[in-house]
Amino acid sequence: MSARPRPLSPHLQVYRWQMTSVLSILHRGTGLFLVLGSVMIAFWVVALALSHNIFASYQAWLGSLLGKVLLAGWSFSLARSSGSLSAATVRSGPPSMAQ
Numbered sequence: 001m002s003a004r005p006r007p008l009s010p011h012l013q014v015y016r017w018q019m020t021s022v023l024s025i026l027h028r029g030t031g032l033f034l035v036l037g038s039v040m041i042a043f044w045v046v047a048l049a050l051s052h053n054i055f056a057s058y059q060a061w062l063g064s065l066l067g068k069v070l071l072a073g074w075s076f077s078l079a080r081s082s083g084s085l086s087a088a089t090v091r092s093g094p095p096s097m098a099q
Contacts, residue, residue, distance in 0.1 A: 030077035037074025040067075 047058040061067050
């Protein structure tokens with residue numbers, strides 16, 4: 001009895017990107033940035049409570065390129081999760097004040 005080779009799965013490059021796949025990846029990425037941003041803000045408050053030197057060094061780290069990228073990602077994720085960057089809002093624009 002000879003063992004037949006198992007069929008191989010097609011490579012990822014064969015598949016077309018679908019909207020659901022892209023939105024799922026975006027959702028996971030924004031969730032990750034929301035968690036990281038919340039931890040950064042919590043550390044910021046703890047550094048503020050501990051001492052001036054720790055707070056100053058943490059502020060300097062937040063002012064670095066990595067800190068700015070993380071804060072920008074957190075801000076985008078927060079805006080995305082609150083619905084202010086949803087497709088309907090972008091398409092129709094902000095609500096008007098005219099009555």
